[in-house]
Amino acid sequence: MIINEKVKNGKLTPQLKTRFKKVEPATIGHYLHYGFMDPTVKSMLKDVKVVGTAFTVRTSVNDSTMVHKAVSLAGEGDVLVIDRTGDVKHACVGEMVAYAANVRKVAGIIIDGPCTDIQAIREIGIPVFATGLSAITTKLYGQSGEINTVIQCGGVTVKPGDLIVADDNGVLVMGQEVDYEEVLAKTEGSEANEPHTKQRLDAGELLADITKAGSLIDTYFSVK
Structure with a gap:
């Protein structure tokens, strides 16, 4: 023991x-x-x-x-x-x-x-x-x-x-060994932005446009 x-x-x-x-x-x-x-x-x-x-x-x-x-x-x-x-x-x-x-x-x-x-x-x-x-x-x-x-x-x-x-x-x-301040700064910033993202979605914007997922897909398929 x-x-x-x-x-x-x-x-x-x-x-x-x-x-x-x-x-x-x-x-x-x-x-x-x-x-x-x-x-x-x-x-x-x-x-x-x-x-x-x-x-x-x-x-x-x-x-x-x-x-x-x-x-x-x-x-x-x-x-x-x-x-x-x-x-x-x-x-x-x-x-x-x-x-x-x-x-x-x-x-x-x-x-x-x-x-x-x-x-x-x-x-x-x-x-x-x-x-x-x-x-x-x-x-x-x-x-x-x-x-x-x-x-x-x-x-x-x-x-x-x-x-x-x-x-x-x-x-x-x-x-x-993790930088707690850095992790918190990124996380707090992300959560603080969530209400604004919801407002944009309510206004008719697409999630893929807000997050740039659409651009990433376009880039991937353009490479192919």
């Missing part, structure tokens, strides 16, 4: 965090081409938004000992990101883990596998992202696991302290 100290994200200021809460991962997707988890990892609740730093956990197939330890170490603003090492049958997060995370003001839980006790999780209200639901739960065997190491979740490498931005549309992971 490996338990490392929590890694802080020194680049994520309170101001940047507030700005990330106002933009959508899907809009960021226009400008970033990596870091997006597989769509099978989806929100178990509706109308959620998570912005925080990754507190990573790796567990074995049916042993959730390290999940219980991790939720006891994580704190406000952390996002518990759990690598299930390929298991898609056993649920390692249920009512008690979700309740404990909520008490400690954890921002959310992301699992590369199923969760359980969905009615209780909905009542608790903590955002949980998972591949689905399962009545087959993990046990406390204390055999293996890691906390705050580099993991894989939803097909993405996640490092402790990475920025997590997630909503109903999906989960995005951004390392500290």
